[in-house]
Structure formats: structure tokens, C-alpha cells
Amino acid sequence: PxxxxxxxxxxxxxxxxxxxxxxxxxxxxxxxxxxxxxxxxxxxxASVHEVPLPPALTASQLMRLAADPDGFARELARPMPRPPQPAARRGTRFHAWVESRFEELPLPLLGPDELPGGDLDGPDLADIADEEDLAALKEAFERTPYARRTPHRVESPFQITLAGRVVRGRIDAVYRTTAADGPATSPARYEIVDWKTGAAAAADPLQLAVYRLAWAEQHGLDPEEVDAAFVFVRSGEVVRPQSLPGRAELERVLLGGTADEGGGGGG
Structure with a gap:
């Protein structure tokens, strides 16, 4: 031929x-x-095309950038409209339900794009199959130790600048911890909590790293004073990563590197 x-x-x-x-x-x-x-x-x-990062990202987008830079670049270069996602709406309703249990807490004023769970566009939301499954998820939450603790804040919005770009998101819950009721040893400590509603016990510690750094800097704290945990609601499992990236490691992700380059995490 x-x-x-x-x-x-x-x-x-x-x-x-x-x-x-x-x-x-x-x-x-x-x-x-x-x-x-x-x-x-x-x-x-050409097989390589330069796709500039936008000046502002969500925490979920930062995680996608770290996990799959090429795939994220394709999403930016050719954004596709998302079809309606009933499972994601059920995930948002779960977050709103958790928030409603603590109505006495001071809540931020929310815009139309800042509904509870609004930053959670990850794959775990797709696992809330139907209304019966949503009801079972609520029952499972009631069996977790966090159902009997009053959070310091729920659905707390944040904005942090990393490597010249703004990263925005919402923290599911923040708890004040003491030696008696949490893993911390100082009464001045805080614990960041992210609810995971999916069936698979998988989560990216980079998410907690962003939340921890944002909360610490927003309140003038050392990140070492802030603990962080994933709570897998269905099983009740609580996972606290031992080492989370700090500011330098997170900025490397935005500059084209990886969070684990150049040594360990930030705490």
C-alpha cells in the first residue's frame, strides 16, 4: 500500500x-x-496545546488538575454542558439536611450559586441512587459520632489565593475540638470535616489540604492547629490523613508540578 x-x-x-x-x-x-x-x-x-488556567478555580477543579492534568486541560479547552444530575441534587439535599439540624449556628448569606454542597461535583454524589437511598444515608449519618456534636460552622465558604489564582469552595463542617471530644490536645484547635456520601471509600487528601489551609489563614491560625477528616457516612468510617500538603505543595500543583515534589507535606 x-x-x-x-x-x-x-x-x-x-x-x-x-x-x-x-x-x-x-x-x-x-x-x-x-x-x-x-x-x-x-x-x-500538534499533540501538545497550551491551555491557560483560569484566574479562579473551585477546590474540585484543583483536585482534577492534580489528578489528571491532561484531562482537565481538555475540559478547559472544550467545555461540555452537563446533563441534569438527579443524584447530585440529592447530594445537595443531604448537605442541606445536615445543615438544618444545626439551625442555631450563624450561617453565611448564600448567593444562587452557593447552595450547600455546591462545590461537590465529584463522583461520590452519583452514588445516591434514589429517595430511598437518600433516606438511608440520613439514618447512617445519625449513627456517626458527629451527629451528636454541634459544629462550630457548617457549609462555610472560603476563598484563598494560591500561586496567583483564586481557589474557592465550601467546607462541610468545622468543629472546635478539645482533649475530651476530639483527636486534638489543645482547646484552641479546630477540625475540618468533609462528608463523603459515595459507596466507595475513596477520597483525595488534597481536598482536605485546601480546606485546612484556607480555614487556618482565614482565622490567623497555624495549619498545624487545624485537623481534618473525611467521614464516610454510609459506613461511619472516619479517615484522618496523617500528612497533608501545605501552601508550597498546593502552589506547585497550580504551577505544573505535583503536591509531593520536594519533600513531605505541610503537616
């Missing part, structure tokens, strides 16, 4: 813009135009 070549290669083979008179009926200007066309064709077929 004949060898297959690209149109750009064919143009290069057919026209040499700097060549001598080879008998072809093309002027020097036409040769230059063909050469430019070949260059544009190669650019369009």
Missing part, C-alpha cells in the same frame, strides 16, 4: 519556498503562502 503522509508534509514536498527555479508555475509569494499554510496545518495537528 502507498505511504500515507499529512497534507502539511505534502505541501512541503511540493513547494520549497526558498528553492530555485524548478519549473513550477508558482511565484515566490505563492511559495511563502503555501509554506505558511503547511505550518498552520502542523500547528493544528
Amino acid at each position: 502507498a505511504e500515507v503522509i499529512s497534507l502539511a508534509d505534502a505541501l512541503d514536498a511540493f513547494i520549497d519556498p526558498a528553492g530555485a527555479d524548478d519549473g513550477l508555475p508558482f511565484s515566490g509569494e505563492a511559495r511563502v503562502r503555501f509554506a505558511h499554510l503547511a505550518q498552520e496545518l502542523r500547528g493544528a495537528r
Whole structure:
């Protein structure tokens, strides 16, 4: 079979813009135009395209960037509309229900895009199958130790600047911890909690790292004074990562590196 070549290669083979008179009926200007066309064709077929990061990201987008830079770049380059997600709406309702149990807490004023659970567009929401499953999830939450503790804040919004970009999100719950009721040893400590409603016990510690740093800097604390935990509601399992990235590691993610480059985490 004949060898297959690209149109750009064919143009290069057919026209040499700097060549001598080879008998072809093309002027020097036409040769230059063909050469430019070949260059544009190669650019369009290039395997690497630079996709600039937006000036503002959600915490979920930062996690996707860290987990799959190429996939996230494709999402930015060709954003696709999302179909309606009933499971995600049920996930939002679960977060609103948890919030309603503590109505006496001071709550922030919310805009139309800041509903409870609004930053949670991850895969775990798709596991809330139907209304019966949502009811079972609520019952499971009541069996966790956090159902009997009053949080310091719920659905707490944050905004933090990392590597010159704004990262926004919402923290499910923040608890004041003491030696008697939490893992901390100082009464001045806090615990960041993120509810995981999916069936699979998987979570990215990078999420807690962003939340911890944002809460600490928002309140003038050392990140070491803030604990963080995932609560897998269905099983009641509580997971507290032992080492979370700090500011420098998180900024490396936005600068094209990984959070674990250059040493350990930030606490």
C-alpha cells in the first residue's frame, strides 16, 4: 500500500519556498503562502496545546488538575454542558439536611450559586441512587459520632489565593475540638470535616489540604492547629490523613508540578 503522509508534509514536498527555479508555475509569494499554510496545518495537528488556567478555580477543579492534568486541560479547552444530575441534587439535599439540624449556628448569606454542597461535583454524589437511598444515608449519618456534636460552622465558604489564582469552595463542617471530644490536645484547635456520601471509600487528601489551609489563614491560625477528616457516612468510617500538603505543595500543583515534589507535606 502507498505511504500515507499529512497534507502539511505534502505541501512541503511540493513547494520549497526558498528553492530555485524548478519549473513550477508558482511565484515566490505563492511559495511563502503555501509554506505558511503547511505550518498552520502542523500547528493544528500538534499533540501538545497550551491551555491557560483560569484566574479562579473551585477546590474540585484543583483536585482534577492534580489528578489528571491532561484531562482537565481538555475540559478547559472544550467545555461540555452537563446533563441534569438527579443524584447530585440529592447530594445537595443531604448537605442541606445536615445543615438544618444545626439551625442555631450563624450561617453565611448564600448567593444562587452557593447552595450547600455546591462545590461537590465529584463522583461520590452519583452514588445516591434514589429517595430511598437518600433516606438511608440520613439514618447512617445519625449513627456517626458527629451527629451528636454541634459544629462550630457548617457549609462555610472560603476563598484563598494560591500561586496567583483564586481557589474557592465550601467546607462541610468545622468543629472546635478539645482533649475530651476530639483527636486534638489543645482547646484552641479546630477540625475540618468533609462528608463523603459515595459507596466507595475513596477520597483525595488534597481536598482536605485546601480546606485546612484556607480555614487556618482565614482565622490567623497555624495549619498545624487545624485537623481534618473525611467521614464516610454510609459506613461511619472516619479517615484522618496523617500528612497533608501545605501552601508550597498546593502552589506547585497550580504551577505544573505535583503536591509531593520536594519533600513531605505541610503537616
